[in-house]
Amino acid sequence: MKWIYTKNNRPVRLADIPEMTMDELRAQIVGRCREGRRVVAFFGMPNGRTETVYAVLADDEANRLYISSGAMGRERRYQAITPEAPRFHIFEREFYEDTGITPEGHPWLKGVRYGHDRADHEKTMESYPFFTMKGEEVHEVAVGPVHAGVIEPGHFRFMCQGEDVHHLEIQLGYQHRGVERLMVERYDRSGIHLAESIAGDTVIGHATAYADAIEALSNVEISRRAQAIRAIALEMERAAIHIGDLGAIANDVAYLLGNAVFGVTRTLVINTLLSLTGSRFGRGLVREGGVAFDFKPDHVREFKEKLTKVSRDVELMGEAMFEMASVLSRLDHTGTVDFEAATKMGLVGPAGRASGVSLDVRADHPFGIYRFYPVHKRTMLSGDVFARSYMRYIEIKQSIEFIFEQLDGLPDDKPLISPLHKLPSDSLVVSMTEGWRGEIVHCAVTGKKGKIVRYKIKDPSLQNWYGLAYALRGNGISDFPLCNKSFNLSYCGNDL
Amino acid sequence: MINTLKIRKNQGEQAIPDVTRAEIRPPFRGLPAVDGSKCGRCDACREVCPVGAISARPLAIDLGKCVFCGDCARECPEKSITFSTFHKIASTSRDYLVVDGAKNAEEYLSGAIEARQEIKRLFGASFKLRQVSAAGCNGCEWELNACGNPNFDMGRFGIEFVASPRHADGILITGPISENMAPALEDAYMCTPDPKVVILAGSCAISGGVFQGSAALNREFLDKHHIDLYIPGCPVHPLTVVNGLLKFMGR
Numbered sequence: 001m002k003w004i005y006t007k008n009n010r011p012v013r014l015a016d017i018p019e020m021t022m023d024e025l026r027a028q029i030v031g032r033c034r035e036g037r038r039v040v041a042f043f044g045m046p047n048g049r050t051e052t053v054y055a056v057l058a059d060d061e062a063n064r065l066y067i068s069s070g071a072m073g074r075e076r077r078y079q080a081i082t083p084e085a086p087r088f089h090i091f092e093r094e095f096y097e098d099t100g101i102t103p104e105g106h107p108w109l110k111g112v113r114y115g116h117d118r119a120d121h122e123k124t125m126e127s128y129p130f131f132t133m134k135g136e137e138v139h140e141v142a143v144g145p146v147h148a149g150v151i152e153p154g155h156f157r158f159m160c161q162g163e164d165v166h167h168l169e170i171q172l173g174y175q176h177r178g179v180e181r182l183m184v185e186r187y188d189r190s191g192i193h194l195a196e197s198i199a200g201d202t203v204i205g206h207a208t209a210y211a212d213a214i215e216a217l218s219n220v221e222i223s224r225r226a227q228a229i230r231a232i233a234l235e236m237e238r239a240a241i242h243i244g245d246l247g248a249i250a251n252d253v254a255y256l257l258g259n260a261v262f263g264v265t266r267t268l269v270i271n272t273l274l275s276l277t278g279s280r281f282g283r284g285l286v287r288e289g290g291v292a293f294d295f296k297p298d299h300v301r302e303f304k305e306k307l308t309k310v311s312r313d314v315e316l317m318g319e320a321m322f323e324m325a326s327v328l329s330r331l332d333h334t335g336t337v338d339f340e341a342a343t344k345m346g347l348v349g350p351a352g353r354a355s356g357v358s359l360d361v362r363a364d365h366p367f368g369i370y371r372f373y374p375v376h377k378r379t380m381l382s383g384d385v386f387a388r389s390y391m392r393y394i395e396i397k398q399s400i401e402f403i404f405e406q407l408d409g410l411p412d413d414k415p416l417i418s419p420l421h422k423l424p425s426d427s428l429v430v431s432m433t434e435g436w437r438g439e440i441v442h443c444a445v446t447g448k449k450g451k452i453v454r455y456k457i458k459d460p461s462l463q464n465w466y467g468l469a470y471a472l473r474g475n476g477i478s479d480f481p482l483c484n485k486s487f488n489l490s491y492c493g494n495d496l
Numbered sequence: 497m498i499n500t501l502k503i504r505k506n507q508g509e510q511a512i513p514d515v516t517r518a519e520i521r522p523p524f525r526g527l528p529a530v531d532g533s534k535c536g537r538c539d540a541c542r543e544v545c546p547v548g549a550i551s552a553r554p555l556a557i558d559l560g561k562c563v564f565c566g567d568c569a570r571e572c573p574e575k576s577i578t579f580s581t582f583h584k585i586a587s588t589s590r591d592y593l594v595v596d597g598a599k600n601a602e603e604y605l606s607g608a609i610e611a612r613q614e615i616k617r618l619f620g621a622s623f624k625l626r627q628v629s630a631a632g633c634n635g636c637e638w639e640l641n642a643c644g645n646p647n648f649d650m651g652r653f654g655i656e657f658v659a660s661p662r663h664a665d666g667i668l669i670t671g672p673i674s675e676n677m678a679p680a681l682e683d684a685y686m687c688t689p690d691p692k693v694v695i696l697a698g699s700c701a702i703s704g705g706v707f708q709g710s711a712a713l714n715r716e717f718l719d720k721h722h723i724d725l726y727i728p729g730c731p732v733h734p735l736t737v738v739n740g741l742l743k744f745m746g747r
Contacts, residue, residue, distance in 0.1 A: 114676055116712040125676060145680045148659035150627045150640045153677055174677040175631045178712035190546030193563060193706045200635025200731060244638075261503060263645040264510045278523035278579075281635055281731065284565045292570065293523070316506065320499040492633050495676075 002028050003057075003066040008365035009216040011429040014445070017054070018068050022078040025055060025070030032057055033085035037066065038346065041430060041443050042091040043456045044099040050074065051099055056430050056443065060364040065430055072101055080106040087346035090462055097123075112462075113495045114173035117181060128171050133159040141477060145174045152491035158477055165480070168472040170465055175495035183455035187214075195442075196283050199459055199493040201241055203279075204233045205435025206459075207286035209442040212367055213431035214288045217444060218420040224411035226290035226418075227368040232303075232406050233273065233282045233291075235399035238436040240269040242350075242392035242399075243314060245488050249389050250321060252482045253330040261317045265310055272306040275299065290417035300407050311400050318393045331386035335471035335483035338383050347467045349438015349460045351487050354391040355383035361434035373405065375434075385479075388486035395436075423450045437461060437490065459493025510646045515738050524733075525564040525579035527604060528557050530597035534576035541568035541577055546706055547699070550577075556596035559585055560702035563730035584608070586727040586740025593702070593726060609725075609743040616746030618691060619665050622654040623745055625695070626664035626688060630681045631707070632671030635731035636698040640670070648734045655741055661685075666693035666724070672700040672707040675714040682717060693724040695741075697732045705730065 002020065006012050020028070033039070041056035051072040058065055072078070080103035081088040092103045094112045100119025103109070111118075114125050133140070138161050145153035155171040182194055195210035196203045208230050215222055244266040250258025270280040277285040277293050285291050295303075321327055337347065342355035352359055361367070362375040378394050380387040423446050431442045438460030447453035468487045472480060512518045520526065532555035542550045545568055549561035555576060557568075569577045582601040587593055587608040595604065629637050640657065643650045650656075658664050661684045673681060685694070696718075699705035704713060727740045 116675060145677065146626075146628055146661075146684055150629070150637050150657050152629045152632065152634055152637060153680065174674065174680065175629075175671075176674050176676050176712050177631050177672060177707045178710045179707075181712075182707065182710055186546075190706055193546040193565060197633045197635070197700075197706050200633030201638060203635070257500060257503065260510075260646050261507055263642075264507065264647055267642070267645065267647050274524060275521060276523075278525045278566060279564070280639070280733070283563075283635075283730065284525075284567070292566070313506070316499075316503055320503060490634065492631070495631075495674075 003068045005064050005066050006430070007063060007065060008361070008367050008432045009212050009429065011217050011424070011427045012067060014426040014428055017428065019052070019071055020068070022053065022070040022072055025053065025068060026079060026081055028068060029055055029057070029081055030084045032066065033087070039085070039087050039091055040065070040432065040439070040441050041456060041458060042088065042095055043443065043454070044072070044095060044101065045445065045454050051101060054428070058365065060359060063365055065365070067428070067430070076100065077102040077104055079104055082106050086344040089345075090466060094462070111173065113176050115176050115496070116178055125171070125173055130157055130169055130171070131159065131167060133166060135161070137161055154491050158472070158480070160477055163476045163478070165472045165475055165477050168469045170469050172465065172491060172494050175492045177492070177496070179496040180455050180457055184452055187452050187455070192286065192288055198457060198496070199490040200281065201490065202237065202435045202437065202440070202459070202493070203281045203283050204230065204237045204286060205433050205440050208234060208368070209431045209433045209440045211286050211288050212433065213429050213442050213444045214423070215420065216429045216431060217423045217427060217446065220289065220418050220420055222290045222418050223413045223415060224369065225413055226416055228406050228410055229291045229293070229295060230286055231369040232403050233277070233285055234433070235403050236269060236273045237282060239310070239396045239399040240266050240273070241436045242396045243269060245485060246318070246321070246389060246392055248485045248488070249385070249482065250327070252485055253327055255321065255324070255327050258317060258321045261313065265313045265317070268306055268310055272303060275302055287417055289420050290415065292417065294416055295410060300410070303407055304404065307400050307403060311397070314393075314396055322390060322393065328386065330482065331389055332384060334385040334479050335475055335486065336382070336384040337467055337471050339381065341470060342383060342467065345466050345470065346463045348463055349434070350391045350395060351388055351464050351467055352438065353377070353379045354387035356381045359439065361432045361439050365432050367431070367433055369406070373402070375402065385482055385486040423452070425450045435460060437488070437493070438464065457496055459490055461489040461493040464489050465494060511649045512647055515648060515735060516742065518735055520581050520583050520733065520735060522581055524581045524583070525566050527580050527582040527585050527601055528562070528569075528595060529578050529580050530555055530557055530595060531576045532597060534574040536574045538573065540571040540573065544568055544571045547703070547708065554596050556594050558703070559593040559595060559728040560590060560726060561699060561705070561708070562728065563699050563705055583733050583736045584739045585736055586725060586743070588725055588744065590723070590726060593728060609740070611743070611746045615693070615744065620745050620747060623741065624656050624658045624664050625666050625668045626661040626684060627657050627668045627670070628681050628684050630669055630671040630677040630701070631674035632698065632700060636670040636729070639731045639734055640668070640697065640737065643734045643737050648738055650738045650741070653742060653747070655738070661687040662689065664688050664692070666695060668695040668697055669701045670697050672704045672710070672713050673715045673717060675712055678714040678717060685717070685721065694721050695725040695727065696723055697727040697729070697737065699728060699730045702726050702728060
């Protein structure tokens with residue numbers, strides 16, 4: 001047996017994970033990826049002087065996850081997987097930066113986040129090997145890390161000829177706070193709080209992934225009611241950010257009515273979330289074992305009333321915006337990522353779905369209440385800013401419908417927070433959720449004493465940043481803000 | 497055009513007429529009400545606090561560290577810690593952020609911000625800030641952006657975030673200040689013309705928040721420069737920010 005199969009949130013014992021040589025693992029991965037599986041996690045774990053390399057592949061149609069491992073010897077190099085399975089590109093870069101093990105023949109082996117615990121401190125942010133372009137009328141534009149607006153820092157370098165961008169290179173790492181390391185050191189005291197702060201715009205998405213992982217390891221099924229409340233909050237988060245982003249996209253094409261109306265509509269959504277959780281971002285709601293706040297009948301009434309208004313306002317504003325010629329002329333055919341490129345790069349979430357990549361954890365690897373109320377996957381094909389914007393519009397409506405469905409049938413089982421058991425020793429669990437940006441993956445590994453010894457986080461931004469860089473090719477540099485907002489990626493989620 | 501007018505009419509007036517009187521509804525967690533006399537000394541609050549914000553004798557909470565998760569209030573069997581919805585918690589003094597229940601909300605507010613004549617003279621009518629996110633998780637950043645939206649609309653008071661530090665009267669920092677961002681933060685500060693102020697927004701900026709003590713941080717900036725205003729929250733609420741800034745400007 002070369003792989004052990006499992007599912008989202010179903011732990012496996014480390015001893016049951018097949019181990020092979022790195023060459024065999026590579027051949028296995030390449031073969032399985034040709035059959036249509038795709039990578040969701042790839043990371044190393046020190047094993048004495050050597051390293052054990054874990055690979056998790058997803059079979060989305062069968063709702064299965066496949067796990068295997070390779071033993072890295074003292075040679076500390078292997079033949080890169082990326083040339084044959086391009087989705088691996090960022091995973092192998094990250095693996096290389098973390099461990100110092102070289103994937104030979106990787107086309108683009110540059111730093112991902114310049115973590116404080118990276119293998120090679122000779123490589124610094126100052127010495128990042130940017131591509132350069134030579135020729136007549138060629139110039140470079142450098143932006144960041146401090147941007148014009150109130151946003152997170154990152155460095156963008158546009159290689160242009162005239163107004164046209166030939167290539168955009170994005171250098172990240174400024175936001176690195178050492179989350180994965182802190183998770184291992186402090187999970188029993190502040191794991192959930194750290195998870196809520198992995199990306200402050202995806203509080204529920206990451207907190208749910210973390211809590212699901214701990215509950216799965218601890219072999220506890222939380223109450224249906226708690227699952228439903230988490231899902232409602234997750235969809236509130238999705239709707240709120242999508243609405244805010246539509247406003248920002250409107251702003252970037254100078255359609256100020258859209259900016260103002262979507263802005264206040266988002267306020268309504270997050271203030272409604274506050275009425276349940278005390279926080280506009282849902283902080284404090286998700287806790288290991290369940291949720292900390294319960295829906296009273298008043299809450300149900302209020303959620304329905306507010307969301308009815310939100311739904312109406314979004315529709316009125318959305319229909320006006322998406323049929324306005326001056327808006328559409330800026331969105332159509334701007335920043336196009338076609339299906340083939342999106343698949344190769346491994347885009348996830350609404351950015352991927354806008355290019356026809358039919359992936360959604362809620363449907364493919366359902367978790368929590370989504371196991372009983374699956375979400376219908378929607379895709380578009382044009383892959384441009386319009387598709388990424390309209391995809392958001394579709395998803396806002398889907399989320400609100402889902403919330404109404406849940407509010408009408410809130411399970412009334414107990415408890416709100418289930419007590420957890422001690423974590424098992426030498427186990428691994430993969431926990432996936434669909435945040436508003438797409439697929440969130442948390443992998444937790446426990447050691448001999450049942451403590452977490454490795455915690456691997458993948459925010460959807462890790463894969464999608466490259467999609468943004470690609471989308472800019474051949475576009476005018478002035479369309480960058482628009483392309484950027486249509487993706488709206490997380491710097492913290494990448495830098496961890 | 498007709499559609500546009502319909503939407504405009506449907507929206508009505510959205511701005512909060514008087515932000516200084518606006519209230520936030522429960523269960524929002526603002527200024528904690530601490531009552532040490534009820535405390536049974538079981539230490540449950542200190543055990544669940546993820547950031548070590550609570551000290552025991554006397555019972556007190558440091559708002560500069562607190563992430564307002566509410567876990568302590570839920571765990572306390574004696575209800576000696578509860579969170580009020582009072583949101584005007586910004587202060588010009590770091591020590592002032594440690595609350596032990598001796599002051600009620602009004603008393604807290606009256607001593608929280610020391611109004612300086614020079615600040616009022618220089619920035620009282622127009623206050624432009626360069627925001628620097630130094631590993632901020634995007635929670636505070638979203639809320640700072642919200643300060644300028646049609647609801648809170650701080651632009652009406654002459655407060656604005658500007659694109660260049662050269663146009664700014666000060667720096668407003670979010671995030672625990674990562675090692676990788678520390679040089680750029682220092683650059684942004686140096687590029688801001690004198691006289692200038694430094695404001696910290698959010699638990700991460702004030703104390704490191706849930707990231708305090710991480711080896712990936714470099715908080716030397718805070719030792720080198722004077723901090724003029726602390727705005728607690730996780731993330732900061734727009735009303736805390738706008739009211740804090742207004743009071744600071746002497747308005």
